[in-house]
Amino acid sequence: MSLQALRIPTPGQVVVLSGNEAIARGAMEAGLGYAAAYPGSPSSEILASLAAVSRERGFYAEWSTNEKVAMEGAAAASYAGVRSITIMKADGLNVAMDFMTSLAYAGTRAGMVIVVSDDPGAHSSTKEEDTRYLVRAAHLPVLEAATVDEAKTMVPWAFELSEAIGLPVVLRNVTRIAHARGSVTLGPLTPPTREARFDPNARYLTLSLFHPVLHARIEEARARFETAPFNRYTGPADAARLVVACGPGWTYATEAVELLGAKGEVGVLKLGTTWPLPERLVASHLTHAREVLFLEEVEPFLETEVKSLWAQQTERGPVRFLGKASAHVAGPSGPSIGELTPEIAIKAIAALTGRELEVHGNGFAERAAKLALPDLPPRALAFCAGCPHRASYWAIKSALELDGRKGVVVGDIGCYTLGVMQTGYFTVKTVHAMGSAVGLASGFGKLGLLGFDQPVVAVVGDSTFYHAAIPALVNARYNDSPLLLVVLDNCTTAMTGHQPHPGTGRSAAGDPAPPLPIEAVARGLGLDVDIQDPLRTAEAVESVYRLLQTDGTKVLILRSPCALLPSTKRTHRAVVDPARCVGESCGCNRFCNRVFSCPALVWDGERGCARVDDVLCAGCGVCVDLCPRGAIRLEETAAIAG
Amino acid sequence: MAGDPVDRLNVVIAGVGGQGNVVASDILATALSRAGFRVSVGETFGASQRGGSVMSHVRTARDATPGPLVPKGLVDVVLGFEPLETLRVLTDYGQSRTRVLVNPRPIYPLAVQIGEGTYPDPGALLESLRALAADVLVVEGTELARRAGEVKAQNLAMLGALAGSGWLPIAAETFDAVLADRFGDDLLRVNRAAFRLGIEEASRISRVPASRAG
Numbered sequence: 001m002s003l004q005a006l007r008i009p010t011p012g013q014v015v016v017l018s019g020n021e022a023i024a025r026g027a028m029e030a031g032l033g034y035a036a037a038y039p040g041s042p043s044s045e046i047l048a049s050l051a052a053v054s055r056e057r058g059f060y061a062e063w064s065t066n067e068k069v070a071m072e073g074a075a076a077a078s079y080a081g082v083r084s085i086t087i088m089k090a091d092g093l094n095v096a097m098d099f100m101t102s103l104a105y106a107g108t109r110a111g112m113v114i115v116v117s118d119d120p121g122a123h124s125s126t127k128e129e130d131t132r133y134l135v136r137a138a139h140l141p142v143l144e145a146a147t148v149d150e151a152k153t154m155v156p157w158a159f160e161l162s163e164a165i166g167l168p169v170v171l172r173n174v175t176r177i178a179h180a181r182g183s184v185t186l187g188p189l190t191p192p193t194r195e196a197r198f199d200p201n202a203r204y205l206t207l208s209l210f211h212p213v214l215h216a217r218i219e220e221a222r223a224r225f226e227t228a229p230f231n232r233y234t235g236p237a238d239a240a241r242l243v244v245a246c247g248p249g250w251t252y253a254t255e256a257v258e259l260l261g262a263k264g265e266v267g268v269l270k271l272g273t274t275w276p277l278p279e280r281l282v283a284s285h286l287t288h289a290r291e292v293l294f295l296e297e298v299e300p301f302l303e304t305e306v307k308s309l310w311a312q313q314t315e316r317g318p319v320r321f322l323g324k325a326s327a328h329v330a331g332p333s334g335p336s337i338g339e340l341t342p343e344i345a346i347k348a349i350a351a352l353t354g355r356e357l358e359v360h361g362n363g364f365a366e367r368a369a370k371l372a373l374p375d376l377p378p379r380a381l382a383f384c385a386g387c388p389h390r391a392s393y394w395a396i397k398s399a400l401e402l403d404g405r406k407g408v409v410v411g412d413i414g415c416y417t418l419g420v421m422q423t424g425y426f427t428v429k430t431v432h433a434m435g436s437a438v439g440l441a442s443g444f445g446k447l448g449l450l451g452f453d454q455p456v457v458a459v460v461g462d463s464t465f466y467h468a469a470i471p472a473l474v475n476a477r478y479n480d481s482p483l484l485l486v487v488l489d490n491c492t493t494a495m496t497g498h499q500p501h502p503g504t505g506r507s508a509a510g511d512p513a514p515p516l517p518i519e520a521v522a523r524g525l526g527l528d529v530d531i532q533d534p535l536r537t538a539e540a541v542e543s544v545y546r547l548l549q550t551d552g553t554k555v556l557i558l559r560s561p562c563a564l565l566p567s568t569k570r571t572h573r574a575v576v577d578p579a580r581c582v583g584e585s586c587g588c589n590r591f592c593n594r595v596f597s598c599p600a601l602v603w604d605g606e607r608g609c610a611r612v613d614d615v616l617c618a619g620c621g622v623c624v625d626l627c628p629r630g631a632i633r634l635e636e637t638a639a640i641a642g
Numbered sequence: 643m644a645g646d647p648v649d650r651l652n653v654v655i656a657g658v659g660g661q662g663n664v665v666a667s668d669i670l671a672t673a674l675s676r677a678g679f680r681v682s683v684g685e686t687f688g689a690s691q692r693g694g695s696v697m698s699h700v701r702t703a704r705d706a707t708p709g710p711l712v713p714k715g716l717v718d719v720v721l722g723f724e725p726l727e728t729l730r731v732l733t734d735y736g737q738s739r740t741r742v743l744v745n746p747r748p749i750y751p752l753a754v755q756i757g758e759g760t761y762p763d764p765g766a767l768l769e770s771l772r773a774l775a776a777d778v779l780v781v782e783g784t785e786l787a788r789r790a791g792e793v794k795a796q797n798l799a800m801l802g803a804l805a806g807s808g809w810l811p812i813a814a815e816t817f818d819a820v821l822a823d824r825f826g827d828d829l830l831r832v833n834r835a836a837f838r839l840g841i842e843e844a845s846r847i848s849r850v851p852a853s854r855a856g
Contacts, residue, residue, distance in 0.1 A: 004823060016668070016675045016683075123686050147707060148682075180710035181671055181683035251709030259713065342713035359715030362738035364774065371770045376730050377759030379658065379751040382693035418692065422752060594756045599693060602750050615784060615793045616749075 003052050011188045019148045019177035020045035022184050023115060026155025027085050028057060030111070033192035034077030035061040036070035038467065039496035040089030041124035042178035043117035047087050048499065051508035059192045063499050063508045066434070066467045067092035068099050071114065075103055078112040078168075079204055080196040083159055087115040090129035091413075091433065095468070101138045102206040103168060104214055109202070110193075111159030112168040114140070117178050120297040120339035124175075124495075126413065126431060128337075130298040132275060135170045139214050141221040142275040143230065144172050146250040148182035154230060154272065156187070161224060165217045172274070174297045176248040176339065222276040230272020231281055239267030241352055242289035244282075244302060246271045249295030252345035259346060260355045277305045286310055286319060293352050294323035295345055299336050322352065382423040385600035386563035386570075386618020389416045392488050392534040393424040394596070394622070395558070396457060399544035400427075407455035407548065408444060412437040412469075414461035415495045415562075416488050423597050428459060435460065435468025438485060442472055445481030445553075455548045456483045463493040463501040465518055476553045477525050484547050485555045487518050488534075490562040498565060522555040534558040537625045563618045572619035572634040574600070574612045580631035581609035588628050596626055649705070651811060652712040653804075655698040656731040657723030658749045662797030666721070667698035669801060673820045674702045677812040684710030693752060695727055702811070720775075721804050723783070723797060724749050725767045732774055742775040743804055743844075744768070745783035745796055779807060781843050790835035798833040802840020807848060814841050 005015040006025050017025060023046050027035065035054070037047035047061060054061040060077075064070035067088040077084035088096060093116045100114070116135070119125040135142050143158055145151035151173070158169040225231070234254075235242075243266060245253040250270045257266050269285050271278075274296075286292070286309070294303040303323035310316055322328035324335035329348050331338040346357055360368075383390040393416075400407040411419050411428030412435065419428035430440055441458035460469045465487050476483055493499040500506040505515035519529045530547065532540045540558060547554045561568045576592075584590065592601040592610050600617035601610055610631070624632045653670065657663045664685055671681045679702040686697060701708040717735040722728025722744035732742060746764060753759030762770075772778045786799035798821075805814040817837065825833050 014675065016672050016681055149707065175686075176684060176710050179685050181668065181681070181685075182707055182710070183675055183680045183682075248710060252711075255709055255713065342709065342711050346713060359713065360737050361715065364715070364736060364738050367774055368733040368736075371733070371773065373729075373762050373766060373770055374760060376726060377751045377753045377761065379693060379695045379727075380753060382752045384660065384692060415692065422756060590757070597752060597756055599750070599752070599755070602755065613749075 003049065006049055006053055008186055009189055011186055013186045014183050015186060016181055017148060017152070017184045018045060018179065018181045019145070019151050019173065020179070021049050022148045022152035023155055023171070023173070024049035025184070025186065026152040027113070028053070028189050029187045030156035030159040031083050031190035031192050032085055033059050033082035033196070034074060034084040035059065035087070036064045036073040037087035038064055038067045038070055038092055039493050039499040040092050040117070041496050042119055042175040043087050043089045043115065043173065044496040044499065046115060047508065048497065054509050057191070061508050063501070065502065067096040071096040071099050071103070074112055075108065077196070078108040078110045079202070080198050081110045082193055082196045083111045085113045085115065088117070089125065090116060090118045090131050091125065091127070093131055093134055095434070097134060097138070100140070104138045104140050105206045105210040106204040107166040107210070107213070107217070108162060108168050111162040113155060113158045113162065114168050114170045115173055116170060117173040117175070118298060119175050121175065126417070128298055130301060131170070131172050132301045133299070135172070136275050139218050140167055141165070141169050141218070141273070142172050143169065143272055144246045144274050145177055145272065146247055146270060148177060148180055149184045150230065150272065151177055152184050157229070161221065164224065165220045167217050167221070174247050218276055222278060225273035225276065225278040226280050228273045228278070231270060231278060233267060233269045233285060235267030236264060238288040239265065240288065240290040241266045242285055242291070243268045243293045243295060243349065244271060244306060245269070245295040246274050246302060247297050249297065249340050249345065252340060252342045253295050253349065255342060256345040256349045260350055260353060260357055262349065262353045262355060265353060266349065271302065274302055275305070277309060279309055282306055282309055283313060286313065286316070289319060290317065291320045291322060291352060293328065293348055294321070295329060295340060295348070297340055300324040322348070380422065381418055382597065382599055383415070383418055384563055385598055385616045386620040387415070388490055388534045388558070388560035388563070389418070389488055390423055390598065391537060391560070391620070391622045392486070392540070392558045393419050393427045394626070395534055395537060395540035395544055396459070396486065397425045397427050398541045399548060400457070402541070402545050403455060403548045405454055407457055409457045409459060410437045410440045410444070412460040412464050414464055416459060416461055419459060433468070434464050435472055438469045438472035438476065441483040441485070442476035442479065442481045445476065445483040446479065448482070458483055458485045460485065460487055462487060462489040462491065462503055462518060466502050470521065473522070473553070474525060477527060481553055482551055483553055484544070485553070486544070487555065487557045489518060489557050489559040491559070492562050492565055494562040494564070498562070518557055527553055527555050529555045529557065531557045531559055533560050535560050535620050535622055537622055563620065570619050570637060572621065573614055573617045573637050574619065574621065574623055574632050575635050576610045576612055577631050577633065578607055578609050580629050582629065583608040583610070586629055592623050592627055592632065596623060598623060649703065651702045651719070652717050653700040653719045653721060654712060654717050654731050654735055655700065655721045655723070656727040657696050658727060659692055659694050659696050661696070661723045662794065663696045663698045663723065666797040666801045667700050669817065669820055669824065670700050673812060673816045676820065677816050679704060679811070680707045682708045682710055695730065697731060719743070719804070719809055721800060723800060725764065726762065729767055729770055732771060736774060739776050741777040741809055742771050743779045743781060743800065743807060744771060745800055746780050747782070747784045779803065779844060779847055781840065781847070783840065786839040786843060787836045790832055790839055792832045792836070795833050795836035798836040799840040802837035803844040805837070806841030806844030
């Protein structure tokens, strides 16, 4: 992270920031006083950046237990006159949605910004949710930045708007802004207020009485959007061909128009305020356009809004609307599937204008097609070398095989979601939302009355346990549902970049905090808890097997730190003894690489035996225990820096 | 954006999750920015530490901030941390003028490991790169990093080779302050050593005309 750049007080300086860092900087320029979030890619670096500088800047930042709690905390700050921000990924908004729809009715006082990061293309998500529909359902204004620099500029503007209309303002971010980096021009930093106070005469209530107030506030937002600096038109004054673009779609559109040499013919209307629609502005361009193309991330949201606006016009010419709803804007998997790319924009604008762009040139594509190589093998996601999750799934799979009753493993959200794939041995059979493993297991557990006789194992991570598994565990315990909850505790929120959680003993700002261990919570519910190290394979298998044979709700914590944590030092590495490894003639089906499938265990085709890639090996030693020939041993490595 | 490479440059860094793509692209972008260029970087990370293909698009322009992704066919330089990923990116994003700097050390995909795919012959991979690219520099980045004291610093060794290749519009010295600002003492020592070995290697091998085919 570019924390130094975040701290620079000098306005006007140009630095390189990620989209997430730019949003953090924008909030600091706006006098942010309170920040709360739950990690989720691609949003996590916003709070991580804020937390890292919070102490020196004198504002509060926390990793909250979940997104709803984060949003509630931010609303409290707003009620006390403190500018606040809350940040989440799209899935997190679903968790916070009950509160957000209520907050919209009650309104806010000091500026409150809600950043929701969508993940078009699902780079690090299980789904491609388009947040704008949920925000519209709650009746809150939506902003979408087209560049990293604009993301920084938008945040202070969003705080001003929030205070002007008395509502939180949502910044819909996407991966190609959040995880992009770009040149950003810094503005002055503003210190937070020191006069936080709740007016004893004020009330903030969710009552249907306030529904008309909410509608009036949205109309006020629409009026301000008509002249917002983030909406602008470039191109010929009366262009018959118009591209309406938002988010990264705008940079793709601009570049595509330039590459196709269509600047004199195609107009581009950039919208940074996407709901409520600035109707007068958009309608003014529908008077000259005869073909309108939409470039936006995920669903045809703007496309539908603009078509609806056009239908309301009393005088309207014939307009062809081209976008995802009409299937004119589509990637390889179809419209609305996957993220926008420059290629999608080029193809759509080429079709709109009847132009062509030869991309590679000079017969490059023909030469590439003629290469005498087989198809390049894809790279599937896999647990890292030394990952304790691989060992945990090996233990669960082995114990279930010993048990023999066709036990069901239900999974959850985190690195360990990879339990549905090869390196988790396809063990996990359901994946849904945060905490859903325990709710589903609680349900399966009560089906005994209806003939269900398979053991049920719920797998959740440590951060997920605190986020949403506890209510379901209370449910299972109180209704006496027989299930085994296995908490894969790698001592961090690993998937999103090692954020602390209530079990780690560390606050967002890095201060010590009293840890709330998972076992203390579970024992507080009256549950028996076993704790094992998954890297000690025999003990872990024995524990899972034993707990499968007992009644009631049981908890097993498989605890071993993430191999990528900086504190997890590599002290050993595995070595294959080529004299002992007999390769294909062993009968093990190349167990260590084909079956156990740790990326550090590779096949040495020349010698016909397994080999350890010493760059990748983390020295966890699990393969040493599992090799049927005893051909792998651990040796100490010299201390390795970094 | 296929104009004068001094004013506009598109670099794609190709590798596998965990190889340090993001650190390399950040250092490159920061160095270009300090030399007065507008920059834009598009990356894919999140699930990237778990064995997947990783690409970082680093784009510069004097006059405007480019979008986060390089359109296919408009890449000037591929900086490859792994040969299979380098070829994958070159065939997808390259053009006849594309130049390539590649670490030839393979990292085997899961499909290969479990016997469901074949890793191309390493020699044939490099020949394919030479058949397509305008210039190919093969730099043993992992070995240079090992000499610097940390095998994982191959990203800095390869970045050093790029800085020493003469293909960038900025001098290799521009990176000195960026590295010093970014790393603490221990990491700085190792990473700077790897970076310098990369520069030396590039200037050594780029005197030899790269074999050309195709």
